[in-house]
Amino acid sequence: MLRVTVVGAAGYIGGELLRLLLGHPEAEVVGAVSSRFPGKRIDGVHPNLRSVTDLTFCSAEDAPESDAVFLALPHRVAMTQIEQWRSRAGVVLDLTGDFRLHDTEVFRRYYGEEHLAPKLLDDFVPGLPELYRERLRTADLISVPGCMATAAVLALHPLVAHDLIDPERGAQVDAKTGSSGSGATAGQANLHAERSGAMRVFAPTRHRHEAEIAQHLGLPAAMTATGVEAVRGAQTLCHATLRPGVGTKDVRRAFRECYAAEPFVRIVAHQRGIYRYPDPKILLGSNFCDVGFALDEDTRRLSAIGALDNLVKGGAGNAVQSLNVRMGLPETLGLTFPGLHPL
Ligand SMILES: NC(=O)c1ccc[n+]([C@@H]2O[C@H](COP(=O)([O-])OP(=O)(O)OC[C@H]3O[C@@H](n4cnc5c(N)ncnc54)[C@H](OP(=O)(O)O)[C@@H]3O)[C@@H](O)[C@H]2O)c1
Numbered sequence: 001m002l003r004v005t006v007v008g009a010a011g012y013i014g015g016e017l018l019r020l021l022l023g024h025p026e027a028e029v030v031g032a033v034s035s036r037f038p039g040k041r042i043d044g045v046h047p048n049l050r051s052v053t054d055l056t057f058c059s060a061e062d063a064p065e066s067d068a069v070f071l072a073l074p075h076r077v078a079m080t081q082i083e084q085w086r087s088r089a090g091v092v093l094d095l096t097g098d099f100r101l102h103d104t105e106v107f108r109r110y111y112g113e114e115h116l117a118p119k120l121l122d123d124f125v126p127g128l129p130e131l132y133r134e135r136l137r138t139a140d141l142i143s144v145p146g147c148m149a150t151a152a153v154l155a156l157h158p159l160v161a162h163d164l165i166d167p168e169r170g171a172q173v174d175a176k177t178g179s180s181g182s183g184a185t186a187g188q189a190n191l192h193a194e195r196s197g198a199m200r201v202f203a204p205t206r207h208r209h210e211a212e213i214a215q216h217l218g219l220p221a222a223m224t225a226t227g228v229e230a231v232r233g234a235q236t237l238c239h240a241t242l243r244p245g246v247g248t249k250d251v252r253r254a255f256r257e258c259y260a261a262e263p264f265v266r267i268v269a270h271q272r273g274i275y276r277y278p279d280p281k282i283l284l285g286s287n288f289c290d291v292g293f294a295l296d297e298d299t300r301r302l303s304a305i306g307a308l309d310n311l312v313k314g315g316a317g318n319a320v321q322s323l324n325v326r327m328g329l330p331e332t333l334g335l336t337f338p339g340l341h342p343l
Helices: 012-022 077-086 104-111 118-123 129-136 147-161 208-217 248-259 312-326
Strands: 002-007 027-033 066-071 089-094 141-143 171-177 200-203 221-227 234-241 265-267 289-296 301-308
Touching: 002 012, 012 027, 012 312, 027 066, 066 077, 066 312, 077 089, 089 312, 104 118, 104 208, 129 147, 129 312, 141 312, 147 171, 147 208, 147 221, 147 234, 147 248, 147 289, 147 301, 147 312, 171 208, 208 221, 248 265, 248 289, 301 312
Parallel strands: 002 027, 002 066, 066 089, 089 141, 171 221, 265 289
Antiparallel strands: 171 234, 200 221, 234 301, 289 301
């Protein structure tokens, strides 16, 4: 059994990590760290875990040594605590933005501050098995990508891997996200009266995930982010111009070659029906990322679409999948929930 600890366990990502790890046949949750609720029952904060566990939260000082620790902390807090957790766990999986960008200049541009542990940046391997599986097998420091970045990267990766995109024009990513993407901390934007019915552009330029997309794909990327009515779910509509002569068959082949053997990426290619393009609604709670595309061969304009649950494949699920890879376990262990329909 792997002994695992979740830090930031009272938050939304922390709750999803606990849900997945408590159901994982090879993991034992030995620590759930919260600074606000030490000694309180976990199911008092995460009511979906009632009767699943009798565990209580603990303080950071009381957290036991473990094989793996998951950092589900706010941005900047992870890089101030990284040495503390590294010394108490074999593998650290960080879910914050702190160790995702490997270039300190890019980090400064997107986060508006200096990095506090720049020497560690190159030691982190991205927690995205579809692109970095071999490196993850031996990684002791893993940085899980942002939710919208994951959906966009998985939607665009086959086109880049097969060199189908006109590189000068790059990609434009129009991302939509549900309200759980901003975490469990109350704020005006999260009030029901403000959020309900919203289609709120909150980052028309320079969203932090934009830099991640460019880093993973090696392609200029521009991203806009809009908050929509949903609680969970993220969808990325990625626009690109293809090289002359590239047709639908080439794009289909690229997707198939990249993802036919992937357990958590599904290619959605239906001619009819309301779910013929990737839609997060049928992915909630699951670790799938659905990808699909539409191409106008006359104008060479391609829309590649990615959809996922921001808290699962966009965060906690991707982290557990990365842990499975790192520990040599079957990659799908603890992650086979297919989502609900209807919902
Ligand atoms: N929400 C998403 O869709 C999503 C997806 C992928 C990645 N992420 C990333 O995952 C991380 C957690 O996100 P979240 O949505 O779960 O946020 P959240 O709901 O706000 O939870 C963050 C947790 O961190 C703890 N915390 C807050 N301030 C702290 C501090 N100064 N020192 C130590 N602990 C502190 C809090 O618990 P205590 O105060 O009780 O310790 C809180 O429960 C963020 O970095 C986020 O960017 C989020």
